[in-house]
Amino acid sequence: MYKDAKKYHYRAGLAVENEAVRSGLLEIRRRMCGCPPCLPPDFNFGRCMVKHVFGSVVSTHCPPKQKPRGALTQTQALVEFSESLVANEVYTDRAAEDQMGVEDPYWLAKLSTRSYQTKEEYFFAGDVTEAGFLVAKVRGQS
Numbered sequence: 001m002y003k004d005a006k007k008y009h010y011r012a013g014l015a016v017e018n019e020a021v022r023s024g025l026l027e028i029r030r031r032m033c034g035c036p037p038c039l040p041p042d043f044n045f046g047r048c049m050v051k052h053v054f055g056s057v058v059s060t061h062c063p064p065k066q067k068p069r070g071a072l073t074q075t076q077a078l079v080e081f082s083e084s085l086v087a088n089e090v091y092t093d094r095a096a097e098d099q100m101g102v103e104d105p106y107w108l109a110k111l112s113t114r115s116y117q118t119k120e121e122y123f124f125a126g127d128v129t130e131a132g133f134l135v136a137k138v139r140g141q142s
Contacts, residue, residue: 012043024063030055082115082134109138 012027033054037047045057092106115136122129
């Protein structure tokens with residue numbers, strides 16, 4: 001947290017350099033502004049057209065609870081996610097369009113196993129899974 005955090009209702013983490021990201025550098029303002037220079041993707045708060053109404057942006061630091069490790073590739077993120085899966089826990093997954101229920105577009109799945117890498121290609125429920133894919137056995141409820 002940072003001083004008077006509850007008074008500032010607009011926060012933007014615009015840091016791109018690793019050190020600034022790790023330190024939790026934030027641009028904060030008491031209210032959100034919708035003028036063109038302040039909107040994404042520019043976030044040019046110095047050119048705010050209504051600074052007299054919303055006030056100036058202030059830089060502060062709010063260190064993250066966990067230090068970011070940098071960008072992960074999709075494969076690295078998938079492996080990391082699969083390693084976090086625990087048997088007997090319930091997870092949600094988006095249902096295929098033709099399998100959406102009346103209540104919502106999600107499946108609840110209770111994992112029967114931890115995730116593992118397939119040793120060979122196999123065919124299950126109309127899909128071919130190649131060798132080396134990350135899978136987990138589930139017991140689903142829609």
